Amino acid sequence: MVRKLKAAVIGLTVGASYVTDYLKNPHIGEIVLCDTNPEKIAAVQAKTGLTKSYTDYQEMLAAEKPDIVSVCVPNFLHRQIASDAMEAGADVLCEKPLARNAAEGREILEVSRRTGRKLMVNFNRRYIDTSLALKEWIDQGNLGKIYYATTKWQRVRGVPWWYPLDDAKRKVGGGPMIDLGVHMMDLCMWLCGYPEPDWVSGKAFSEIAYREAADHGFNNLDVEDMGVALVTMKNGMLMEVEASWASNSELPSDNIETRLYGSEGGAVIKAGCDKCSLVITGKQGEVTVEEIPAPSRRLTVRDAFVKAVLQDTEVPCKPEQAIVISSIIDAVFKSTETGAPVKV
Numbered sequence: 563m564v565r566k567l568k569a570a571v572i573g574l575t576v577g578a579s580y581v582t583d584y585l586k587n588p589h590i591g592e593i594v595l596c597d598t599n600p601e602k603i604a605a606v607q608a609k610t611g612l613t614k615s616y617t618d619y620q621e622m623l624a625a626e627k628p629d630i631v632s633v634c635v636p637n638f639l640h641r642q643i644a645s646d647a648m649e650a651g652a653d654v655l656c657e658k659p660l661a662r663n664a665a666e667g668r669e670i671l672e673v674s675r676r677t678g679r680k681l682m683v684n685f686n687r688r689y690i691d692t693s694l695a696l697k698e699w700i701d702q703g704n705l706g707k708i709y710y711a712t713t714k715w716q717r718v719r720g721v722p723w724w725y726p727l728d729d730a731k732r733k734v735g736g737g738p739m740i741d742l743g744v745h746m747m748d749l750c751m752w753l754c755g756y757p758e759p760d761w762v763s764g765k766a767f768s769e770i771a772y773r774e775a776a777d778h779g780f781n782n783l784d785v786e787d788m789g790v791a792l793v794t795m796k797n798g799m800l801m802e803v804e805a806s807w808a809s810n811s812e813l814p815s816d817n818i819e820t821r822l823y824g825s826e827g828g829a830v831i832k833a834g835c836d837k838c839s840l841v842i843t844g845k846q847g848e849v850t851v852e853e854i855p856a857p858s859r860r861l862t863v864r865d866a867f868v869k870a871v872l873q874d875t876e877v878p879c880k881p882e883q884a885i886v887i888s889s890i891i892d893a894v895f896k897s898t899e900t901g902a903p904v905k906v
């Protein structure tokens with residue numbers, strides 16, 4: 563007899579896509595909806611026919627005792643709600659970023675360790691078919707030693723004006739570094755076997771978006787519109803990161819790309835392409851580009867979480883990894899202030 567889980571989803575904007583996935587998962591027996599905004603609940607109910615819902619997550623946790631909870635609320639609420647869910651006995655899948663900074667991430671991790679509940683972070687870009695295919699190729703040794711990587715999510719104009727940008731530093735924790743850079747750094751570092759960062763030299767720029775903020779009703783945009791980092795890993799690898807909500811580039815938004823340079827080959831993976839490319843340069847400099855087949859696995863990040871819960875195995879997208887990413891972003895902000903490289 564297959565064990566079925568009771569799932570609760572807290573926050574129903576991006577959370578609505580969790581509901582869609584859970585409805586397709588045969589191991590989910592029941593889904594409970596939760597949002598402080600009854601209109602958000604009604605919209606999901608209209609699409610799914612689900613009936614059980616709450617506007618107060620504490621009441622929901624006490625009454626329903628869900629097996630798993632998806633935390634899909636704004637960043638400044640992750641620590642409290644993820645911790646409360648674990649204290650109530652649930653395993654948690656938390657939206658990215660795990661927290662607004664590394665210290666807050668460690669507080670959530672401490673609750674997971676103390677309660678023994680699983681805590682996973684929604685690094686969904688790992689579960690794109692091309693990412694999974696490239697990871698397998700890398701793990702087979704096709705790139706040799708990866709010594710340099712670039713990863714970027716660039717927008718010409720794409721500030722999420724629907725974010726709480728009136729108090730963004732406190733509520734979101736940062737700009738595109740926290741919003742987009744988190745995804746790209748995780749993908750790149752996961753592909754490279756999660757090397758340990760050593761030094762970060764970076765800069766958070768605010769040159770464009772602040773001029774447009776007043777038109778969108780914000781008087782004081784206190785986060786960057788572009789973040790850049792150069793990260794030296796303890797194994798000697800160098801990673802260059804660029805994340806922008808606004809930039810004067812000729813490349814159309816969203817330009818999402820990761821490039822890896824290895825001793826035996828290179829690789830490039832771009833969003834919107836259903837293939838990734840393996841670049842092999844021969845001894846005479848001749849270049850061969852092989853397209854790596856990326857068969858559809860139909861495995862989502864949420865399925866992977868459910869599997870880890872049911873089989874009681876380690877979660878694949880670990881909070882410790884999310885904290886490493888947060889430490890890099892913290893260092894970018896510090897490096898911006900001091901103008902010097904920061905030891906992680």
Ligand SMILES: NC(=O)c1ccc[n+]([C@@H]2O[C@H](COP(=O)([O-])OP(=O)(O)OC[C@H]3O[C@@H](n4cnc5c(N)ncnc54)[C@H](O)[C@@H]3O)[C@@H](O)[C@H]2O)c1
Pocket residue numbers: 572573574575576577596597598599602617618619634635636637639657658659684686741
């Ligand atoms: N993985 C991804 O690709 C991806 C994409 C978008 C957003 N996100 C992340 O998801 C999180 C939410 O982002 P969003 O764009 O959906 O935000 P949002 O503000 O649009 O939606 C958050 C929802 O949470 C509800 N909410 C707020 N406080 C609540 C509370 N105390 N209890 C219950 N519900 C509450 C709000 O009413 C709202 O419906 C953020 O951490 C963001 O970084 C991730």
